[in-house]
Amino acid sequence: MTDPVTLTRSLLACPSVTPAAGAVFDVVAAALAPLGFAIDRFVTGEAPDGPVENLIAWRDGPGPHLAFAGHLDVVPPGEGWTGGGWTGEGRTGGAFEPAVRDGLLYGRGAVDMKGAVACFIAAAKQANGATSLLLTGDEEGPATYGTPLILERLAARGLKPDLCLVGEPTSVARLGDTMKIGRRGSVNITIDVPGRQGHVAYPHLADNPITRLVAALAAIDALVLDGGTDWFQPSNIEVTDLTVGNPAANVIPGQASARLSIRFNDRHRGPDLIERIAEIVRTHAPAATVTGRVSGEAFLTRPGAFSTLVAEAAAAVTGVVPEASTSGGTSDARFLARLCPTVELGLVNATMHQTDEAVAVADLGALTAIYAGLIARVAAQPSDAPAAATPA
Numbered sequence: 001m002t003d004p005v006t007l008t009r010s011l012l013a014c015p016s017v018t019p020a021a022g023a024v025f026d027v028v029a030a031a032l033a034p035l036g037f038a039i040d041r042f043v044t045g046e047a048p049d050g051p052v053e054n055l056i057a058w059r060d061g062p063g064p065h066l067a068f069a070g071h072l073d074v075v076p077p078g079e080g081w082t083g084g085g086w087t088g089e090g091r092t093g094g095a096f097e098p099a100v101r102d103g104l105l106y107g108r109g110a111v112d113m114k115g116a117v118a119c120f121i122a123a124a125k126q127a128n129g130a131t132s133l134l135l136t137g138d139e140e141g142p143a144t145y146g147t148p149l150i151l152e153r154l155a156a157r158g159l160k161p162d163l164c165l166v167g168e169p170t171s172v173a174r175l176g177d178t179m180k181i182g183r184r185g186s187v188n189i190t191i192d193v194p195g196r197q198g199h200v201a202y203p204h205l206a207d208n209p210i211t212r213l214v215a216a217l218a219a220i221d222a223l224v225l226d227g228g229t230d231w232f233q234p235s236n237i238e239v240t241d242l243t244v245g246n247p248a249a250n251v252i253p254g255q256a257s258a259r260l261s262i263r264f265n266d267r268h269r270g271p272d273l274i275e276r277i278a279e280i281v282r283t284h285a286p287a288a289t290v291t292g293r294v295s296g297e298a299f300l301t302r303p304g305a306f307s308t309l310v311a312e313a314a315a316a317v318t319g320v321v322p323e324a325s326t327s328g329g330t331s332d333a334r335f336l337a338r339l340c341p342t343v344e345l346g347l348v349n350a351t352m353h354q355t356d357e358a359v360a361v362a363d364l365g366a367l368t369a370i371y372a373g374l375i376a377r378v379a380a381q382p383s384d385a386p387a388a389a390t391p392a
Helices: 004-012 023-035 110-126 147-156 209-221 270-284 305-318 361-379
Strands: 038-044 052-059 066-071 099-101 104-106 131-136 163-166 178-180 185-194 236-243 255-264 289-296 323-325 342-344 358-360
Touching: 004 023, 004 104, 004 110, 004 361, 023 038, 023 052, 023 110, 023 131, 038 147, 052 147, 066 110, 066 361, 104 110, 104 361, 110 131, 110 358, 110 361, 131 147, 163 361, 178 305, 185 209, 185 270, 209 236, 209 255, 209 270, 255 270, 270 289, 305 342, 305 361, 358 361
Parallel strands: 066 131, 066 163, 163 342, 178 323
Antiparallel strands: 038 052, 052 131, 099 104, 104 358, 178 342, 185 255, 185 289, 236 255
């Protein structure tokens, strides 16, 4: 169960659409127990965001403590899975019926990110060091009862890693070509503009909310938040929905709504952006309601000792030094970066969330070697060595 391909197949065979619990954690626990890890599994939360299962596996050893963080939940599989071809039973494979064809292992979660979890467990058998696994069943969902609850549990037990590696699929064209040292923040905002319904022929007796909303959206669209930074691309605002729900052609509607999504760099904070949008909206629609939810703040682990160790471990296996990047969407690294320097490195992300998601079998072996090399490199560092790259 510590061969990365065998373990990945076992994990893929467990349906674990977010929020995940149960069988997929059984597979991980069974693989970790013989490796000397103390395992803490706990289920928390209620519907609609729970219940969620999480797992903390902790092992003492030489050097600074390296935590591997990841998730065992997956997005819904969708329709049209072929499993890479015909299975041994003579039928077309499904999302949770892992199959190998032409050097690829198919299954929902193969790259995002059960494959990386399997690789780190296999690496932990090969290399000795102070390590832990922090695995959640709620990363693809709202994350209400996922990694934030793991951090609370660690604090309650007096446990704190020195460094954290997240196994998200960061590679783009080939394994190990990209590592993430930060991520942009994310905030979603809803604008509700009330009006007064009336006949289109008597506009003076009505108040058209669309006119006010469109004016506000035009002002928001003209807003330039920044020009980017040394490590981040410019922040952007996108209108993701515009709703009126007016079935009649001759009626001025009584309400209009819109949704925005902002991806922002470390020059901003989510609550400040919500208020900034609210100020613009109030200028054009004083009675409007603006509500926002911050999915995560931007974070950056500046290049330093840890990112160098990650890059060296990857280059020793692939021959390519990974590019340090902050591109892409959010991940649970946004929570972990508050705890210690955090870097992300994982499999090629070309098929994540797609039908027939697949990982190259050879990449599972190579990523295991990268993770084993990183564990050994961290273990060789002085236990009290400063982490030269701290979260910004």
